[in-house]
Amino acid sequence: MFMKKYLAIDIGNRKTKIVLGGIEKDKIVVDNYFITDTPTGIMEDGKITNLNGLIAMLKDSLKKGKIRGKHLVMSITGTGIITRDIQLPKSTDEELEKILGFEAQQYFPVELDNYILDFKVLEEIDSGDGVFNRVLLVAAPVNQVDEFMKVHKRLNKEIEAIDIPANNICKVLFGEAYVGKELNGKELPHEFAVLDLGAKTTGVYIFSSGKLKFSRILLNGSGDIDDLIASQLNVDFSKAEEIKIMVGNLIADDDLINPNSEDAKISNLIKPAVNNLMSDINRFIEFYNSRSTGNRLDRIFLCGGGSKLKGIDIYFRTYFNIPVEFLDPQKFVLYKGHKKMEEFSEDFVLLVNALGCLVRS
Numbered sequence: 001m002f003m004k005k006y007l008a009i010d011i012g013n014r015k016t017k018i019v020l021g022g023i024e025k026d027k028i029v030v031d032n033y034f035i036t037d038t039p040t041g042i043m044e045d046g047k048i049t050n051l052n053g054l055i056a057m058l059k060d061s062l063k064k065g066k067i068r069g070k071h072l073v074m075s076i077t078g079t080g081i082i083t084r085d086i087q088l089p090k091s092t093d094e095e096l097e098k099i100l101g102f103e104a105q106q107y108f109p110v111e112l113d114n115y116i117l118d119f120k121v122l123e124e125i126d127s128g129d130g131v132f133n134r135v136l137l138v139a140a141p142v143n144q145v146d147e148f149m150k151v152h153k154r155l156n157k158e159i160e161a162i163d164i165p166a167n168n169i170c171k172v173l174f175g176e177a178y179v180g181k182e183l184n185g186k187e188l189p190h191e192f193a194v195l196d197l198g199a200k201t202t203g204v205y206i207f208s209s210g211k212l213k214f215s216r217i218l219l220n221g222s223g224d225i226d227d228l229i230a231s232q233l234n235v236d237f238s239k240a241e242e243i244k245i246m247v248g249n250l251i252a253d254d255d256l257i258n259p260n261s262e263d264a265k266i267s268n269l270i271k272p273a274v275n276n277l278m279s280d281i282n283r284f285i286e287f288y289n290s291r292s293t294g295n296r297l298d299r300i301f302l303c304g305g306g307s308k309l310k311g312i313d314i315y316f317r318t319y320f321n322i323p324v325e326f327l328d329p330q331k332f333v334l335y336k337g338h339k340k341m342e343e344f345s346e347d348f349v350l351l352v353n354a355l356g357c358l359v360r361s
């Protein structure tokens with residue numbers, strides 16, 4: 001059977017990622033991708049605020065990237081989207097849908113008429129008194145989803161799905177039908193966290209035995225470092241980002257002979273923003289560790305553009321006191337595009353969320 005190709009779009013606060021690809025055996029196959037700046041003012045907290053601007057940017061990107069593909073999958077996020085992790089007696093998807101039709105309201109503090117509901121079975125639990133499904137419930141505001149549903153029409157595509165980052169990350173790591181499956185020889189540790197360090201947000205995803213146990217999206221990110229540089233050095237935000245990327249190095253003051261060098265000064269300047277982020281992440285990790293005595297993270301995997309900050313892996317490792325690595329593209333992806341493999345490998349950390357959109361049964 002030939003594989004179905006999907007066109008994945010992840011509109012980040014800073015960068016928009018477009019990927020064309022599908023699944024071959026247990027690997028994600030990427031045929032083509034394109035990354036561009038998300039213009040200011042077209043998205044706000046995951047909501048489309050300027051549809052015309054968004055469509056213009058996407059059309060331009062598809063053209064520049066020479067990306068075809070008909071079957072669109074979009075990533076959606078934002079503080080308006082509410083998730084709940086609940087347990088229900090083991091049932092089929094059809095039965096779950098019926099149960100939730102009656103019972104969903106009790107799980108959400110909002111008027112559900114204004115929301116679109118979806119769910120995903122995360123795991124089967126065989127407890128003493130029966131078999132349960134642990135279910136991730138998702139409620140997305142109707143008006144937010146409605147704007148997303150206009151995109152495919154304007155691009156003359158078909159919409160296949162709109163998915164959230166937590167599910168996308170799961171699918172990159174474990175595939176679509178990850179419930180009850182072994183880890184497909186990807187040799188992931190027993191308990192680990194994936195941190196998606198974005199520009200304005202940081203996704204915290206904790207896994208145990210191949211199951212998503214915890215997910216949160218924090219409202220700080222790599223852009224906090226730009227803000228700090230901008231205010232301290234009195235430069236604009238794009239200059240500040242450039243300084244972060246070119247000179248920012250979290251371990252410069254340890255390694256350099258001259259602790260008074262410019263690099264060491266920048267390193268010390270940006271640390272408060274990174275420390276702040278780490279302590280917020282740590283609160284979630286400690287919460288997770290405290291929920292059960294067996295919970296203890298073995299490793300942290302980093303992705304997102306913010307993970308490209310020099311020295312961040314070593315800095316995180318020192319703080320969290322566990323091994324910190326970058327997600328390894330070769331474990332998950334077969335790149336068949338025309339760009340150099342090194343370029344794709346560099347870009348991979350930015351693409352993770354979009355890559356999850358390609359994984360569909």
Ligand SMILES: Nc1ncnc2c1ncn2[C@@H]1O[C@H](COP(=O)(O)OP(=O)(O)OP(=O)(O)O)[C@@H](O)[C@H]1O
Pocket residue numbers: 011012013014015016197198199200201202221222223241244245248303304305306307308309310349350
């Ligand atoms: N080499 C680098 N060094 C440090 N930071 C970098 C580097 N390259 C990119 N970044 C930062 O990564 C961020 C963009 O990453 P990413 O594309 O994952 O964010 P986003 O998805 O647009 O944001 P969000 O997830 O919050 O919506 C920017 O803040 C950018 O400055």
Ligand SMILES: [Mg+2]
Pocket residue numbers: 012013198199304353
């Ligand atoms: Mg992102």
